[in-house]
Amino acid sequence: MEMKRCCLRYPYFSVKTQNGLSYGGSQTWCSSRTMQKYGCGVVAMGDVLLYMGIHRLSCSTDLQYGILREDGNLSYPRYERYLRKIRRRYLGIIPGFGVPGFLVPHAMNRYFRHYKMDFRARWCISHEKLYSRIEESLARDLPVLLAVGQNIPFWRKHKLCLYRQENGLYFPAAEVKAHFVVVTGLENGYLQISSWGKEYYISWQEFEKYVKKYSSFLVSNICLITEKKASEKKKGKKDGFSGGEGGGL
Numbered sequence: 001m002e003m004k005r006c007c008l009r010y011p012y013f014s015v016k017t018q019n020g021l022s023y024g025g026s027q028t029w030c031s032s033r034t035m036q037k038y039g040c041g042v043v044a045m046g047d048v049l050l051y052m053g054i055h056r057l058s059c060s061t062d063l064q065y066g067i068l069r070e071d072g073n074l075s076y077p078r079y080e081r082y083l084r085k086i087r088r089r090y091l092g093i094i095p096g097f098g099v100p101g102f103l104v105p106h107a108m109n110r111y112f113r114h115y116k117m118d119f120r121a122r123w124c125i126s127h128e129k130l131y132s133r134i135e136e137s138l139a140r141d142l143p144v145l146l147a148v149g150q151n152i153p154f155w156r157k158h159k160l161c162l163y164r165q166e167n168g169l170y171f172p173a174a175e176v177k178a179h180f181v182v183v184t185g186l187e188n189g190y191l192q193i194s195s196w197g198k199e200y201y202i203s204w205q206e207f208e209k210y211v212k213k214y215s216s217f218l219v220s221n222i223c224l225i226t227e228k229k230a231s232e233k234k235k236g237k238k239d240g241f242s243g244g245e246g247g248g249l
Contacts, residue, residue: 007185009141010055012194013047015074024182024194025050030080034093039083040195041099044180045108046086047194048143048225050074055141061115098178101147104223118228127217131204133224134183134191142225143182146193148202149211149219150178158214160207162200163190170201177215183222 014021017029025047027039035042052059054068063085067078091107093099101123108121124133137144148160159175170190181200185192190201211220 005185005187006135006138007187007192008051008138008143012143012184013051013054013074015076015079015197016069016071017076017197021073022197023199024184024197025079025083026195026197027083028196029076030083032084034095035083035087038093038095038098039087040180041101041104042083042087042091042093044145044182045091045104045223046083047182048145048223049086049108049111050082051143052225059115059117099180101149101219101221104145104147104180108223108225119225120228121223121225123221124224127211127221130217130222134222135186137222137224138183138185143184145223146181146183146191146202147219147221147223148176148179148181148207149215149221151214152216152219156214158210160202160210162193162195162202164199165190165201170203173200 012024014023015025015029025043027035027037027043030036030039032039049059049061050064050067053061053064063082067074067082069075087093090111091099091103105121105123111117112119112121124130134144134146151158157177159177161172162174162176163170164173165171174195176195179195181193181195181202183191183193187201189204191204191207193200193202207220211217
């Protein structure tokens with residue numbers, strides 16, 4: 001596999017906090033303890049949709065209105081309100097468990113239908129194509145929601161290392177399992193990611209080893225966003241799916 005540099009077309013967004021500028025969003029900022037502990041799925045989904053809304057006029061929604069400040073950074077209080085709306089309307093959290101992975105594409109597709117966007121979301125079926133699918137998504141300027149699944153069996157305690165980069169070198173910085181992150185780039189066999197409002201890196205080789213040895217590709221996967229084909233758009237209108245959809249979970 002050729003490891004090449006690949007990234008989003010625009011710089012990933014930052015939120016202005018008391019500690020400075022972030023790299024993406026973080027559930028730790030939320031006032032809800034449930035969100036603080038189990039809200040990584042809501043943040044990852046919200047951040048992917050937010051990047052799309054900032055850089056694609058057709059993907060900007062009322063949920064994101066006023067969130068972008070004049071200096072190009074995001075408003076901290078409005079970002080938190082945005083997450084609350086995403087959680088309430090589209091992607092609920094099971095206390096003590098978090099967000100079941102299978103619900104993420106369903107929630108994204110509800111969002112796309114509600115705002116009449118010609119996109120659809122799904123998990124990647126073939127684990128052999130995960131890396132190439134990430135490359136393709138980034139090339140289309142779409143961030144990738146990545147699930148680092150739980151251990152199987154779940155009582156095992158193995159975790160995947162997250163790295164920070166300094167002068168081209170990678171240093172261990174954190175460990176995760178059962179966690180959602182957003183992939184914003186690929187470089188030297190590492191995934192550049194946003195998690196907890198910080199920039200980290202994941203070794204692709206270590207991710208594959210973790211999934212095969214301690215987890216499963218059924219729960220450690222990527223949520224692909226693709227544009228609908230003309231035939232799918234036509235079928236959606238015929239079946240009555242082009243209208244809005246309200247309510248929350």
